[in-house]
Amino acid sequence: MTIIMNLRRFAFRCVVAALPVACAALALAQSPQGLDPATLLKPPADSWPTFHGDYSGRRHSRLAQITPDNVHQLTVAWTFQTGSAAGIKSSPILVNGVMYVTMPDNIWAIDARTGRQIWRYTYPANEGFHIGHRGAAIYKDTVFLTTPDAHLVALDVRDGKVKWDVVIADAKKGFWSTNAPLLVRDHLLVGVSGDFDNLPGTLKSIDPETGKTQWIFYSTPPPGTPDSISGGATGGQMWNTGTYDPDLNLVYVGTGNPTPVLNGPARPGDNKWVCSILAIDPDTGKLAWGFQASPHDTHDWDAAEVPVLVDGVFAGAQRKMVIQASRNGYYFVLDRTNGKSLLTKPFAAANWAKGVDEKGSPIPDPAMEPARDGRLVAPNEGGGTNYRSPSFDPRTGLFIVSAQDAYGIYFFKQEHGSYGWAGADYGVYGKGMLRALDYQTGKVKWEHDIGGEGSAGVLTTETGVTFSGDAANSVFALRTSDGATLWHSMIGRVGNSPITYELDGRQYMVVAGGGVLYAWTLPEKIAR
Amino acid sequence: MNAPIIGPRVAARIALAFLLTVLIVTFLDAQAPAPAPAGRGGQAPAGQGRGRGPQQSPASQKPPQTVTAQTYPAELVQRGQTLFAANCGFCHGRDAMGGETGPDLTRSALVAEDVRGDKIIPLVHTGRVDKGMPPSNLPDADLAAIVAFIHDTKVKAESLEGNRRTVDPSDLQTGNAQAGQQYFNGAGGCAKCHSATGDLAGLATRLQGLQLFQRMLYPGGRGRGGASRATPVATIKLPSGETITGKVAYQDEFNIAITDASGYYRSWPTSTVKATVENPLDAHIAQLAKYTNDDLHNVLAYLQTLK
Numbered sequence: 015m016t017i018i019m020n021l022r023r024f025a026f027r028c029v030v031a032a033l034p035v036a037c038a039a040l041a042l043a044q045s046p047q048g049l050d051p052a053t054l055l056k057p058p059a060d061s062w063p064t065f066h067g068d069y070s071g072r073r074h075s076r077l078a079q080i081t082p083d084n085v086h087q088l089t090v091a092w093t094f095q096t097g098s099a100a101g102i103k104s105s106p107i108l109v110n111g112v113m114y115v116t117m118p119d120n121i122w123a124i125d126a127r128t129g130r131q132i133w134r135y136t137y138p139a140n141e142g143f144h145i146g147h148r149g150a151a152i153y154k155d156t157v158f159l160t161t162p163d164a165h166l167v168a169l170d171v172r173d174g175k176v177k178w179d180v181v182i183a184d185a186k187k188g189f190w191s192t193n194a195p196l197l198v199r200d201h202l203l204v205g206v207s208g209d210f211d212n213l214p215g216t217l218k219s220i221d222p223e224t225g226k227t228q229w230i231f232y233s234t235p236p237p238g239t240p241d242s243i244s245g246g247a248t249g250g251q252m253w254n255t256g257t258y259d260p261d262l263n264l265v266y267v268g269t270g271n272p273t274p275v276l277n278g279p280a281r282p283g284d285n286k287w288v289c290s291i292l293a294i295d296p297d298t299g300k301l302a303w304g305f306q307a308s309p310h311d312t313h314d315w316d317a318a319e320v321p322v323l324v325d326g327v328f329a330g331a332q333r334k335m336v337i338q339a340s341r342n343g344y345y346f347v348l349d350r351t352n353g354k355s356l357l358t359k360p361f362a363a364a365n366w367a368k369g370v371d372e373k374g375s376p377i378p379d380p381a382m383e384p385a386r387d388g389r390l391v392a393p394n395e396g397g398g399t400n401y402r403s404p405s406f407d408p409r410t411g412l413f414i415v416s417a418q419d420a421y422g423i424y425f426f427k428q429e430h431g432s433y434g435w436a437g438a439d440y441g442v443y444g445k446g447m448l449r450a451l452d453y454q455t456g457k458v459k460w461e462h463d464i465g466g467e468g469s470a471g472v473l474t475t476e477t478g479v480t481f482s483g484d485a486a487n488s489v490f491a492l493r494t495s496d497g498a499t500l501w502h503s504m505i506g507r508v509g510n511s512p513i514t515y516e517l518d519g520r521q522y523m524v525v526a527g528g529g530v531l532y533a534w535t536l537p538e539k540i541a542r
Numbered sequence: 543m544n545a546p547i548i549g550p551r552v553a554a555r556i557a558l559a560f561l562l563t564v565l566i567v568t569f570l571d572a573q574a575p576a577p578a579p580a581g582r583g584g585q586a587p588a589g590q591g592r593g594r595g596p597q598q599s600p601a602s603q604k605p606p607q608t609v610t611a612q613t614y615p616a617e618l619v620q621r622g623q624t625l626f627a628a629n630c631g632f633c634h635g636r637d638a639m640g641g642e643t644g645p646d647l648t649r650s651a652l653v654a655e656d657v658r659g660d661k662i663i664p665l666v667h668t669g670r671v672d673k674g675m676p677p678s679n680l681p682d683a684d685l686a687a688i689v690a691f692i693h694d695t696k697v698k699a700e701s702l703e704g705n706r707r708t709v710d711p712s713d714l715q716t717g718n719a720q721a722g723q724q725y726f727n728g729a730g731g732c733a734k735c736h737s738a739t740g741d742l743a744g745l746a747t748r749l750q751g752l753q754l755f756q757r758m759l760y761p762g763g764r765g766r767g768g769a770s771r772a773t774p775v776a777t778i779k780l781p782s783g784e785t786i787t788g789k790v791a792y793q794d795e796f797n798i799a800i801t802d803a804s805g806y807y808r809s810w811p812t813s814t815v816k817a818t819v820e821n822p823l824d825a826h827i828a829q830l831a832k833y834t835n836d837d838l839h840n841v842l843a844y845l846q847t848l849k
Contacts, residue, residue: 144628381835388752421759442759442760443760465793465794499795504796
């Protein structure tokens with residue numbers, strides 16, 4: 015029995031009584047702090063109700079109050095101090111005027127108008143891996159936090175009280191979770207991490223009401239099954255948040271690198287489905303199709319980066335596409351109805367492929383596999399890009415990515431074994447660039463030097479403003495059309511992806527500088 | 543005209559239904575499942591991989607040897623491992639061997655000199671705020687366990703026989719020194735800045751193995767036998783026409799700072815001055831895209847002869 019069913023029953027009565035006015039009143043009365051999953055299909059302007067803001071992963075906002083002409087007037091509306099010296103890496107979510115931001119073991123509910131803390135929940139001390147956290151998810155009156163020891167905790171949005179706590183994967187085996195879950199109707203898709211150990215790539219669908227597991231999808235063979243198509247590879251964790259096409263009813267998710275990580279000979283073949291973009295039915299957990307970004311990866315280049323959904327023209331025909339700037343330095347355009355490749359092209363320094371095969375996957379050059387005496391390879395382990403979110407601007411057709419041209423040296427010898435990392439690699443040099451790609455050709459329309467390795471994601475808005483951060487503690491706004499700098503502020507290392515929303519007629523942009531959240535808006539008299 | 547659209551009876555029904563729904567919703571919320579048992583406990587998995595992140599510690603160098611040998615009870619080490627993963631792993635990696643932002647502690651000189659926490663514990667208390675390490679107020683008993691784990695891990699790291707993350711100098715002997723010398727003086731363009739009898743004389747006695755390899759590729763990286771002397775130099779032309787030259791102390795899109803000839807730090811917004819920066823490492827960066835695999839190992843072989 016659910017609230018929705020009650021509502022439906024009641025809606026029927028309303029219709030019978032021919033009283034749409036009462037229905038509207040009831041909708042308002044329903045649950046002031048909750049989130050109806052249907053809202054995610056068309057998020058209102060006063061919300062950022064899921065990790066990417068909506069299901070498309072575009073991080074593009076229709077809000078138009080902040081423009082290239084006035085962005086230099088942005089002023090701090092409020093800041094929120096987590097008190098943590100570690101930086102915020104997560105993307106906040108916002109529902110009904112309340113913002114939820116996370117760090118490992120912690121979630122804060124804060125007033126999106128004032129930055130005032132409403133409540134804070136701290137998960138009990140645990141031995142999980144505290145590497146970072148990507149963000150929370152919300153369903154009706156419940157907000158969800160994944161934990162360093164791979165649990166999923168359901169909290170009451172009103173006071174942060176624990177409703178239930180379930181194990182997603184066994185931390186003792188080496189799993190942890192930083193994942194911002196993806197809600198699709200009554201399925202909460204929760205991913206895990208773990209490439210220090212040879213573990214199967216695991217994605218779970220959890221019932222957001224009860225915490226019960228609905229299905230498990232394995233990107234590599236589950237425990238106790240033959241390793242047939244993976245060629246002996248484990249890994250392929252789906253640690254980043256996927257995207258969703260409601261018309262096709264498919265979830266798109268990127269899979270991580272294989273284990274053993276640098277030891278290629280231990281796992282011959284392509285190693286499906288690691289380093290891949292996968293389309294999964296959210297109701298059944300069945301794979302609809304897969305596309306491998308890095309066949310037989312030996313450089314830790316997962317394809318977990320955001321699979322962004324784009325509807326538009328490609329080579330003269332209207333297409334439903336999924337596009338990704340992948341950690342291996344390649345930009346991919348796929349037909350998202352069937353996974354067929356439309357374009358494969360490098361967007362960052364990449365010297366590891368001999369060409370592209372008929373399916374659109376780069377062909378790894380065996381000479382660039384890690385070796386006893388070292389191989390100089392681009393990208394480095396950090397990749398051509400990474401977890402920091404890109405943005406797609408439909409107005410200009412630009413796909414804006416925090417890219418890196420980087421070299422690393424990769425070593426493997428038999429003595430390194432075949433468990434976990436199984437090798438050694440070292441970054442040599444890297445240079446960060448915000449790159450704007452023409453989504454149809456992959457050509458770089460402009461690039462903006464960010465002075466070092468980037469850690470900030472990207473947000474674009476309808477008025478042609480691009481928000482991101484550089485490697486030197488600045489958040490900045492660029493003109494989307496040409497990458498020219500419009501505004502900046504040195505707020506500390508920008509380690510997350512900016513979000514935007516409108517409350518009380520004012521547009522806010524919220525971004526993290528170090529362990530502090532900053533909410534920017536135009537001065538009041540201009541906004542009103 | 544404001545004719546009533548609902549009669550009183552219907553209105554009462556609506557109100558009742560509304561009330562019921564609110565009650566049901568409230569009831570449902572009250573029925574939220576009770577907190578599940580956490581089910582945690584047990585031992586953190588042994589760190590079978592190594593630290594993550596693009597900036598890694600110089601793992602090929604022999605770690606500084608522990609000055610005063612120390613042993614710790616296994617239970618304390620195990621407890622320390624748990625505490626370390628939870629409190630320190632965020633930066634230093636789960637296995638203390640370096641993570642996204644923090645260095646490999648098994649290669650730390652401070653750890654090598656530490657005796658039962660006499661150096662580590664005060665440092666943890668004060669933090670290294672300038673380097674992003676926050677002060678910690680963990681109780682002493684927890685810190686003692688963490689110290690035990692760090693020392694135990696360090697001892698294990700010192701005795702590792704190539705089973706992970708090690709590159710031995712003997713692994714790097716695949717090049718041809720003669721071909722390397724030719725490349726150095728010819729196609730590689732190394733001789734434009736370097737000389738085997740000048741700045742690089744005796745290089746192979748100072749640097750060996752992976753450390754030499756890394757510095758050959760890019761001497762600007764941090765923590766590889768000290769910072770490169772090859773600092774970028776900026777020439778700043780002020781609006782007055784005055785020109786100041788100095789080593790670049792800071793540079794981003796919006797600001798530039800130098801250390802001038804007298805040792806003073808001076809900074810300007812880039813919009814107000816004309817700054818020209820010469821980075822002697824540009825040639826190293828450009829070369830990364832040009833080396834063949836043979837070139838790399840040949841030049842390394844040649845450098846290894848410069849004793």
